[in-house]
Amino acid sequence: MKISRREFAAGAAGVALSAGLDPNSAGAQQRLRPTGQETLGPYYPVRTPASNDPDLTHYPGRQGRASGQLIELTGRVLDTAGRPLPQARITIWQANAAGRYTNPVDHNPVPLDPNFLGVASFRVGRDGSYRLRTVKPGPYPEPSGTIRTPHIHFDVTNADYRLVTQMYFPGESLNATDLLLSTLAVRHRDPASAICNRAATSEPGLLAYSWDIVLLT
Numbered sequence: 001m002k003i004s005r006r007e008f009a010a011g012a013a014g015v016a017l018s019a020g021l022d023p024n025s026a027g028a029q030q031r032l033r034p035t036g037q038e039t040l041g042p043y044y045p046v047r048t049p050a051s052n053d054p055d056l057t058h059y060p061g062r063q064g065r066a067s068g069q070l071i072e073l074t075g076r077v078l079d080t081a082g083r084p085l086p087q088a089r090i091t092i093w094q095a096n097a098a099g100r101y102t103n104p105v106d107h108n109p110v111p112l113d114p115n116f117l118g119v120a121s122f123r124v125g126r127d128g129s130y131r132l133r134t135v136k137p138g139p140y141p142e143p144s145g146t147i148r149t150p151h152i153h154f155d156v157t158n159a160d161y162r163l164v165t166q167m168y169f170p171g172e173s174l175n176a177t178d179l180l181l182s183t184l185a186v187r188h189r190d191p192a193s194a195i196c197n198r199a200a201t202s203e204p205g206l207l208a209y210s211w212d213i214v215l216l217t
């Protein structure tokens with residue numbers, strides 16, 4: 001199916017999403033482009049906490065705070081008509097601030113953080129929204145010798161659809177050379193739609209971002 005420039009733009013910039021697209025408006029005739037699929041990758045967690053807690057800044061059951069830049073990420077899970085998907089579940093996993101996953105197959109020699117697990121799974125709200133708190137993941141080397149730019153992995157399920165993808169941060173110098181992000185365009189995906197947006201922060205020292213996710217239904 002050929003995608004029009006207007007459809008592409010809507011999905012790309014997330015403008016309609018951020019603006020709170022009204023499904024009944026004329027603009028709703030314009031379908032949102034589904035968020036693109038990526039592979040699970042080697043560090044997909046074998047075990048995921050069942051706590052339904054979207055706060056990754058503490059290791060479950062421990063008191064200390066994870067090292068690194070605190071960030072808050074908000075957004076919504078929508079269908080291609082811009083309607084919220086309140087039944088969606090999100091699992092995220094990411095490297096710690098030094099660039100290492102809490103996964104035995106990650107042999108990056110940088111240290112693990114005893115206060116950071118880097119995995120969480122939770123349901124979205126009734127309006128399809130989510131709000132998570134974590135620390136900004138560090139870059140890390142991958143086997144071909146390039147450096148992965150900071151990113152967060154997402155596994156989003158709704159009904160019979162599953163989206164596995166990665167979200168990136170704006171303004172990162174490594175974005176231009178990242179093995180996956182820099183090849184999105186040639187894989188017929190829009191790089192801008194994979195990069196979150198800066199948002200207004202509610203606390204000193206907290207960086208806020210927003211990123212909406214569009215699922216096929």
Ligand SMILES: [Fe+2]
Nearest residue numbers: 041043151153
């Ligand atoms: Fe990764």
